[in-house]
Amino acid sequence: MSSTVAVGFAVGPASTDLLREPVMQTVMQTDGNSGSSPAAAAVRVAVNGLGRIGRTFLKLALERQELDVVAVNDIGDADNLAYLMRYDSVYGRYAKPVGVDRVDGQEWLRVGDHRLVLLHQREPRMLPWRALQVDVVVEATGVFETYAAGRAHLEAGAGRVVLTAPAKDADTDDARTVLMGVNADALTAAVITTNGSCTTNSASAVMQILQDQPGVSKAFLNTVHGYTATQRLVDSPGGRGDFRRGRAAAANIVPAATGAATAVARAIPALRDRFDGLALRVPVPAGSLSAIVFLSARATTAEEINARLEAAAQTPRWRSVLGVTHDPLVSSDIIGQPYGAIVDLTLTRVIDGDLCAIYCWYDNELGFTHTLLEHVLALPKPH
Numbered sequence: 001m002s003s004t005v006a007v008g009f010a011v012g013p014a015s016t017d018l019l020r021e022p023v024m025q026t027v028m029q030t031d032g033n034s035g036s037s038p039a040a041a042a043v044r045v046a047v048n049g050l051g052r053i054g055r056t057f058l059k060l061a062l063e064r065q066e067l068d069v070v071a072v073n074d075i076g077d078a079d080n081l082a083y084l085m086r087y088d089s090v091y092g093r094y095a096k097p098v099g100v101d102r103v104d105g106q107e108w109l110r111v112g113d114h115r116l117v118l119l120h121q122r123e124p125r126m127l128p129w130r131a132l133q134v135d136v137v138v139e140a141t142g143v144f145e146t147y148a149a150g151r152a153h154l155e156a157g158a159g160r161v162v163l164t165a166p167a168k169d170a171d172t173d174d175a176r177t178v179l180m181g182v183n184a185d186a187l188t189a190a191v192i193t194t195n196g197s198c199t200t201n202s203a204s205a206v207m208q209i210l211q212d213q214p215g216v217s218k219a220f221l222n223t224v225h226g227y228t229a230t231q232r233l234v235d236s237p238g239g240r241g242d243f244r245r246g247r248a249a250a251a252n253i254v255p256a257a258t259g260a261a262t263a264v265a266r267a268i269p270a271l272r273d274r275f276d277g278l279a280l281r282v283p284v285p286a287g288s289l290s291a292i293v294f295l296s297a298r299a300t301t302a303e304e305i306n307a308r309l310e311a312a313a314q315t316p317r318w319r320s321v322l323g324v325t326h327d328p329l330v331s332s333d334i335i336g337q338p339y340g341a342i343v344d345l346t347l348t349r350v351i352d353g354d355l356c357a358i359y360c361w362y363d364n365e366l367g368f369t370h371t372l373l374e375h376v377l378a379l380p381k382p383h
């Protein structure tokens with residue numbers, strides 16, 4: 001495999017009437033002046049875990065002058081990680097050359113003309129964040145999904161930590177669930193935050209908008225979700241203690257727990273104990289659809305719900321995380337779309353004035369990672 005392959009980073013076909021241009025195409029396909037000379041006051045970022053989310057975040061972050069990704073850490077082999085940056089079964093080949101440099105026993109990941117320290121440290125508290133003056137760690141291993149575990153990065157000298165999964169422990173004053181568009185103001189006081197999950201972000205915007213009007217009395221989310229690394233390719237023990245996650249991912253509809261609704265309710269307290277959900281993992285590698293059924297607080301119509309969501313998606317508050325579509329999409333159409341959620345307006349239903357159903361498409365990898373990027377960009381500047 002050549003380390004200098006420079007082929008366009010493929011994205012899925014864009015829906016014709018999403019309200020905004022799919023910025024992913026420009027973000028990922030241009031070589032631009034990314035990363036090579038970050039602005040002087042750029043936030044120094046490290047990524048822990050260079051998996052599906054870590055690699056996608058790295059590619060997006062390298063395009064932003066406001067961010068200087070100085071280090072990545074993964075227990076995987078360096079050349080293997082570089083290879084996985086170059087070739088992607090969902091998004092195609094990456095536009096930039098990627099390679100590994102080894103100098104005096106130190107490995108560097110070279111992406112285009114940007115070089116990052118490449119580490120292989122299993123224990124976050126042992127990471128050299130203090131020496132590298134890391135402002136923000138994006139914790140994307142899938143192993144450290146509590147605030148308590150994430151704090152090890154602070155011990156190691158990082159200024160802040162952002163988790164890429166809902167925290168399994170409770171929010172506190174300095175550890176908060178922060179969802180873009182909903183409660184970004186909470187970023188100021190917290191030193192460790194979670195951006196929730198992809199499914200959290202598929203629901204958070206619409207739930208906040210509909211909570212405001214017509215009001216949501218109670219709701220249930222059912223996401224039809226692409227498979228992820230927590231599942232198994234063939235029937236196996238494991239799957240993190242969930243027997244069903246150990247069943248062949250490409251051959252089954254696999255019911256699974258999701259912390260998404262709980263995480264939404266942490267950011268929107270009015271929904272606490274009134275919103276829950278489940279996932280059905282299905283045999284697609286990415287591309288998911290959340291169905292949210294809710295009881296409205298007053299009589300409403302599908303037209304009202306759609307009008308509210310369509311209008312909200314054009315506002316500064318929501319437009320970077322929420323899209324809408326009138327197109328008859330299927331899940332592969334959503335691949336590469338840079339939104340936490342894209343409401344499929346054709347599927348909205350209201351029964352007898354108050355039993356409502358809405359459907360939100362999302363690229364569980366790239367859509368989520370765009371909200372993660374927004375989260376990191378919204379953090380108070382360290383300088």
Ligand SMILES: NC(=O)c1ccc[n+]([C@@H]2O[C@H](COP(=O)([O-])OP(=O)(O)OC[C@H]3O[C@@H](n4cnc5c(N)ncnc54)[C@H](O)[C@@H]3O)[C@@H](O)[C@H]2O)c1
Nearest residue numbers: 049050051052053074075122140141142164165198229364
């Ligand atoms: N895949 C998705 O659709 C998705 C969407 C949103 C959030 N998330 C969340 O993001 C996190 C990562 O998910 P993913 O799908 O990218 O997983 P992944 O398995 O693709 O990536 C995890 C990476 O972390 C590395 N790793 C494991 N243990 C490590 C350690 N101790 N130190 C350093 N590196 C280590 C692995 O080698 C791997 O490269 C999870 O918490 C997941 O729930 C995933």
